[in-house]
Amino acid sequence: MFEGTGVPLDPADRDARWPEAPPWRRFLGVPSEGDPPDDEAEATRRLGLAAATLLERSDIGLVNAAMHLRRPLLITGKPGSGKSSLAYLIARELGLGRVLKWPVTSRTTLRDGVYEYDAIGRAQAALNSRANLAGHGGTVAKSIARMRVDSRQSGRESEMRPDPGGPPISDFIRLGPLGTAMVARRLPRVLLVDELDKGDFDLPNDLLNVFEDGSVVIPELVRLRAASESVTVLTDDPGHTAVVDSGVIRCAEFPIVIVTSNGEREFSPAFLRRCVRLAVREPAGDRLNALVRAHFASAENFADLVRRFEEQRDLGDELAADQLLNAVHLAKAGALDDPQAVDDLLGAVWQSLSPGARPR
Template sequence: MLRRPLLVSGRPGTGKSSLAYRISRELRLGRVLRWHITSRTTLQRGLYEYDAIGRVQDTAALRAAVGDTASDGEASTTPPDVGDYIQLGPLGTALLPHREPRVLLIDELDKSDLDLANDLLSVFEEGSYTIPELRRARRRHPLVRVMTDDPDGEAEISTGIVNCRAFPVVVMTSNSEREFPAAFLRRCLLLHMPDPGESDLAAMMAAHFGADMAEQWGGPLIAQFLERSRGLGGLAIDQLLNAVHLATSRDGEGEDGDLRSLVEAVWHRLDGTAPGARQG
């Protein structure tokens, strides 16, 4: 209703990305569009990509196959449809005029270039974007079908402009590796995912391995996990699940010391410090 993105922060492994899938599942909004961010990610990459080189190469191959001196020479030199070389990205697909809003997950936004956050706000506020390659060809091709980020998906774009109908549910995640500008934060809805407690971890274990396994292994491992997590500056939840998987796959064989050594192997630090290293 507010047409504002949700910025979810918290430590790795606290379920930030899973929130987008939970929203989509509960509201029945279909496949989640996921856009994973890196330091080289640009806004245009999220909106669309145009394979100009591929189109030029295919045009040259078509001319060579047909021959420039053919009787229908005009048709022989006509380049392939521009829409065959445009692929919408996750953001561009989310802003199509869908009847129901799509869920867009922008994962690890804090790894992006400094300008990407502000560029995103401009697109979100407008709820639209332009594809210049289609805009220039609008007189000859007012309606063009392009590929979308959905598997085998296609969409029809009129005069090179995309306007969303139902504003997407945008979930952006951040591991708090850097701060965002105040202007950006002011235009977002903020949610911090707290570290899960003992009951939360027990419920996760039951969901993954069943109630019986969680009851058998959950108590000791969860207590040990929480203690180690405080000492190592925070462990990820999947490290606990990995330990449970190792414990439950042993069918009761081996000694407790073997289990402890396995736990030590998967419960390593997440800050790059070598196991056993002392902190100065």
């Protein structure tokens, strides 16, 4: 399926070749109509105008294995080695629409990826619908503050219900990247879980049920009076919505999940066995030239700069590919034309990323 060229496949050919899921990775979601939105501008920003890949042939085989098995692809490698770009390369080549990006930090929780609920906004809307703000603005503000305190004291802020007759709760729920990726569609979405190793220790294991079940739950919608009620909520795709039945989102095709890690921590065996693992190597030689061509249409004019970049790495400096692109852009603008200034400028642009490396 995936060849790593970045050249979009013909949709009919893609659909005819789409691999069947293993019996244990088939899910019960009913695909919704319509295709996901595209974002070619973001793909071009990430990949360049031309087709280029930093992957070896064996790496492309692992990508296809993850797609066939409907398993997340865990990619490790040094910063700047092209880990996150792979998600955009897959989405462009297979015509799977906008990449759903979930950047992970030390404060990220599973709920952040699934959905967000604006409880305070709903409280404000409910009170505003029943009060004359011109005469009771102070009362409204005090009521919201009191509700916030009461809900925090009970430990259930997300369950604030200011008025049974107020605005529907679904108006204040927005699916996150993970929740949007789980919306049932005919073809899978591409989900980039970026730098999972920076997350809380429990986050990878919290993802296990999602990866196994192919579904996520929104408790606020599960608690609606009508157990089978369907509601429409916003998604991570700007201006788009999705229908949620009974508070549960079930995928039809498991998303193509790209999980990146800079190797700052180890993951549990339970998490690792659910992933296909790929270690991306630093681009060199022809792959560096292909990267330059993708963004600048030509690599020949910058061959000396590429060679100098590789020599600098060979001396022990840890450099990322985007640092080379920075230097090429400066050269294209004429900033490196002065022989007396070029060493200082490249020294500033090509600062080593190695821990403890001294600034030049």
